[in-house]
């Protein structure tokens with residue numbers, strides 16, 4: 445399965461909101477490529493280079509440890525399986541993907557497809573910030589690249605944390621945290637139908653056809669559950685907006701507007717709905733909405749520290765999920781074009797949130 449299959453074929457309904465501009469960077473990358481790239485031209489990319497004590501492995505780990513980002517370039521690798529072996533040098537333990545997150549289909553063992561249509565803009569986010577278990581790392585490997593576009597952007601988490609804490613918005617996030625609202629539809633209501641308003645069915649998200657089992661699994665993950673009409677499963681999850689990162693001994697910004705209803709601003713079949721009716725939404729932890737000003741400010745804080753990461757086939761990126769957020773603008777393919785990234789998640793951990801005195 446490739447990402448192409450996600451591209452909508454149904455009628456597009458116009459977006460409802462006046463879209464908040466997202467630039468993803470300032471036009472100049474916050475980090476120069478020399479800081480995070482490892483040129484693999486001089487490596488054979490064979491088993492010897494996979495050895496943990498080898499030169500390539502040491503360079504990868506050292507770059508990752510100091511920057512929180514490493515990208516292998518000029519690997520000449522063409523198979524996702526081979527790229528995955530190199531990513532695993534840094535990914536200590538691959539996480540088996542569990543429910544409660546985006547629907548993804550496996551493209552290789554423990555390599556997952558990006559759970560979003562290419563035509564959708566993906567605002568900056570830290571992976572799995574909206575559930576109680578998150579991942580320390582995320583890796584992207586590139587099977588098919590576009591010659592002139594399709595970059596992923598990463599935003600420096602230390603810089604964005606410092607910037608947001610200097611604002612009233614940051615102080616509100618520190619004081620109240622956030623609430624993640626999700627509305628999971630019932631698959632049985634959509635058999636043979638065009639999926640208007642559909643993002644994820646609870647059956648797929650929790651791997652069961654039994655609403656009682658889905659509810660029990662949700663509660664186990666710390667979610668509050670309510671059922672709406674047509675077996676619509678509505679969950680709420682309250683969590684701090686920051687997460688303590690032991691390596692730097694400080695709290696880092698972990699929440700982003702990818703979990704706000706505006707995530708769907710460019711999604712076919714969903715973009716016409718008001719925020720409160722969209723499949724996911726985020727408010728402050730006291731259940732109050734973000735104002736338009738706050739939304740613009742929150743987006744800009746991530747954009748201000750963005751770095752553009754272009755893709756070529758064979759590239760292997762590993763991103764620290766604390767020190768970087770990731771996202772990308774929408775991508776439109778011409779006929780015959782493909783852009784395929786595999787994603788792997790690293791070791792999972794239980795969110796501990798923000799610690800007092802660690803700012």
Ligand SMILES: [Fe+2]
Nearest residue numbers: 569570571770
């Ligand atoms: Fe992501």
